[in-house]
Structure formats: C-alpha cells, structure tokens
Amino acid sequence: MSKIISLKDVNKTYTGVVPLHVLKGINLEIEKGELVSIMGASGSGKSTLLNILGILDNYDSGEYELDGQIIKNLSENKAAELRNRMIGFVFQSFNLINYKNAVENVALPLFYQGISRKKRNALAMEQLDRMGLADRAHHLPGELSGGQKQRVAIARALITNPSIILADEPTGALDSKTSKDVMQIMRNLNEEGMTIVIVTHDPGVGEQTNRIIRISDGVITA
C-alpha cells in the first residue's frame, strides 16, 4: 500500500484583526484505497483541513503531498489543473449547475480539459449509467430527487478518474434512506479501489468508513 495523502506539520492561520490559528500542526497519512472519514465539531478546523486537502486554499507551513505531488505555493492555474485531474468533489448541496442537464453537469470537468463535446458527453453517459441514472441524463437538476442529484454529483466527481474522492457532508441534505444509498455507492466505489475521504459530523456516516480521523481544536486527536 502506498500513501496517497501525506500531511506533515501543516499549519494554517487566518489573518485578521485577531489572527486565528486554525490548524495547529496537522500530521496525517492516508493510504491508497482507504475509505476514511474526518470528523469534528464545527469550529474544529475540519472545513479548513478539507479546503487544504482539496487544493481550494493555501496553508502557511508544513508540507502536503497528494499522490506524489507536493502541493505548495501553486499558481491559480496549476491549482485548478490539479483539482480538475486529481480530486473528485462531492458536496453537501450537490452543487450542480441548475441550467445544465445531468449529462452536461457530469461532463463539465472535461470541458475544462478541452475535450470535445461529443467525447465528453459519451464519457458522462458512461458514468451516469454506472450510477443507474442513464434514463435521467437529459433532466435538469430541478427535475431530480436529492439522491439522484447526489448520484449525478458523484458521477461528475468520477469522470476525470481522480486520485481521491473528497466528500463534504455528502449525506447532509438527504433523508436517512437515500443517505444509506449514497453511502453504499461510496463503499462500492471504495471496493473498486477508489480512495475516498468523507468530511462529516454525522457519527452514522463515520461508522460506515474504515477509519475515523477526529479533529478537535486544530489538532488530530485520533
């Protein structure tokens, strides 16, 4: 097993009138093929850690290595490219673009890779089919149920064949039945070899992962 995520003494302070030291020396390693959850109360630094893992935000000191690539002081362009190719995001509120239908939403990351419309829509159809949503391909997000929307979002996360799936409260907006379905999809993907990191405060979600990383007051406690 090789390490896919490695954080060494990562610190992050938000500057302001009162500087806020949010991450206080995070050390974290995640192996390829793991299904882990990061749990913590609000204000624990969990979201900041997610931002850094997802290359959405910078950190001040320490080192973050993702799939052999050191992520530090990247230009906006480089960061966008790495996010596009290495990370599949799944969000709590799905974050589908509401005037694009399911196929177009799933295909969007490939648009930014400059892949032709025909090819990316074909790849998007494959992913939707994998999620069992082939018959909903031309529906707008508004015409889909919450569970269906989250499955479209997962299809979008998978389309670039990323190194990890980063999910932020993926079941937060879903009822318990669909939550279970979504978690089942996550576990299935993990069994197929996908590395998945789920950020959550829901113990029920945490239990279904293979390892729980707890963060509290900016440090990892377990």
Next chain:
Amino acid sequence: MFDLLREIAQSMKHNKLRTSLTGFAVAWGIFMLIVLLGMSKGILNSFNSSMMSQSSNYLLVWGGRTEKAYKGYKEGRSIDLKQGDIDAIDASNTDGVAATTPVKRSSAQLAISTSKDYISGSYSGVYPDMQTIDGIKMIAGRFINQSDINNRRKVMSINKNNAEVLFDSVASAVGQYVKCNGLTFTIIGVYDSEWRSDIYIPYTTARMLASDDNNIDQLTVSLKNINSIEAGERVESDVRLTLAQSRGFDPEDKSAVWIWNRFTQHLQTSEGLNFLNIAIWVIGIFTMLSGIVGVSNIMFVSVKERTHEIGIRRAIGAKPRNILAQIIVESVLLTALFGYIGIFMGILVDEGLGMAFAGQEWIKDPAVDLSIAVQVTIVLITAGALAGIFPAFKALKIKPVEALRTE
C-alpha cells in the same frame, strides 16, 4: 471556442428577461447612432450632389469696382476683365495655375423661342473645358467642342428643363433650331442638372455677337499642385496681384476684382462636414455609453448572482482565464447581438426617412454604408469588451472555496 459560445448561450437563455432588458438599452443606443449617422450622410449627399459635383480646383474671377484710390486713380473705378488678362494670369503664375478660360455672357436677358414656346435667359459663351469645370452631364447630344469654337458656330447646349419647355421631348431636341436675338441656333446637346440652367454657346460666337469687343465676364482659373488652404489662398492673392499690376489697382483692394476660391471653399466645407460627422459620432457614442454602462451593470449583477456557480466551476477545474473569457465573451456577444438589432432597426428607419424626404433638397439618400457598419461593429465589440472587463475581474476574485458554502 464553439463550446464556449454554447456555454454562454445557455447562461443567456437562463436569464431571458435580464438579457433582453439590457439588450434593449444597447439596441437603442446603436439605433440612435445609426439614425443620426444616416441623417448626416443624407446631408452630406445633398452637399455632394450640388456644390461638390463641380470640380473644386478652380478660382472664379469677375470684374468689380475699386474701393481704394491707387496711383492717382480715384476709388470707385470699375475694372472689367479683358482678353489680355488671360495671358497675363497664365504667364505670371506658372506654379499654381494650369490654365485660364474665359466666359462671355449676353449683356441682357434674351428670349429664346421655338414654335412651341419660349424661355428667357442669358447665354454663356464658353470653351469646351467648361463642361468639366461646371460638372455638366450630357444626356443627349454633346457639349460645345473645339470645332464649334474655330468656326464660330451658332450652336447651343441647354438643360433638360428648358429642353422640355421648348420641345416635345429631350430626345427630339437635338438638331432642332431655336431663335435667339434674331439669329437661328442649332441645339447640339441637352444636359441634366438639378440646379444649373446655363445656356451654353461657343465663346467665339458670343464674342462675335458682342461685335468682337475685348470684355470678359468671368475668368475660370484652373489650379495645379495645390493641396492646402494656405496654398489655395496664396494662388488667389497671386492672381489678384497679377491683375492689380496689369490693370492698375491696389493689390489689397478685394472689391476691384471678385475672386471666388472654390478650392479653399471646398476644403472648408469638407472640414465643416467632417466636423458634423465627428459631432454625430460623439453624440451617438455618448448615447451608446448609457447602454454600455447598462451592460456592465448587468454583468456585475450576473457575476454576483453566479458567485456560487463560478465557485463550483473553479473547484472542478476552471482556470481564471476560463472565467475571464466567459464573462467578457458573454458581454461582447450581448452587446453585439443587440447592437445588430439596433443597426437593423436604424437602417430601416433611415430607409423610411429616405422615402419620406425624397425630393427634399437638404437631405438625400440617408443611409449608412458598409464602412459605417464596419466601424460600428468595431465600436460594439470594443464596448462589449470594456463593459465586461470590470465584472470579469470581479468574477476572478471569487475563490473556489465558494463552492463549499451551502446556499
């Protein structure tokens, strides 16, 4: 690029009302610009067809009356142009003067009659070069030629309106005879002119009718190598000086001979028309500016509304330049699309005005031509890009973290 356009078309369709309201402002601005430009073009056309149809490289000289005493002569002495002035002007102004040609008119109004009807007027005895100078377009027969001059023929070129009065039709006029001053003249040609009604006969014939006196009514001095107002004015004063020396009057005395400088006047008129054109562009662009501010405003709102969407796009891999391009191209397309609607409406109105004002003298064929359409296109694209630039930079400030914020 095609994909980008598709993206933009989608987001425009998504906000139909907003798109069309903004679009109206732009369309209105460009509509006003086109209508104004069309009108100015019409005024320009009207100038061109009257004044400007004559060649502009000429000085016209008439005799006058002195206003200043000079070398023992009292003021108030009348100066008549004489046959000898032609050679004097040609000989002493070789730099700026190409040729000098005289016109001799009948001293009184004459009746020119056929069995059908008569007109009254005075004839102008001219050389063949007067056809170019006066910008005469023949529609039947020919103008006075050198052979008419050499043989002192009693021939006449008249305008279309007079031909229609004197004869049944323009076509039948050529070769017919008219009576004038007790003599019989042959009509050799009919010309078309909106406002000129001169009756042209050969210069030598006119001189013969005046018992071969040496008086000339008008000299037309054609210029060469003249390309600025200053040069035009210099030739004018040189010609005046020549006449002053040979005829003995003060070279500063502007009323001793009257000189109409068609060349400098032409330049001044064109400058005036250019100014009119510039003024209309300025007015039009300021009108359009309100439309552009509208587009900019709407793009700001659009960026603000789409903060979350832009965050999502950034999170899944949109580079800053992708976002920049999307906003600016959207702004350009919005401006151009509605701009062209405005242009189209403006052209329709111009055509309508053209029909409504048909036959009026001050305006003629108000319409915009291709070059204006090209200029306006450039203005539109620039305007759209400018309108999009600030909103686009605002969009660039949106961080991908926005995607994580729940709505």
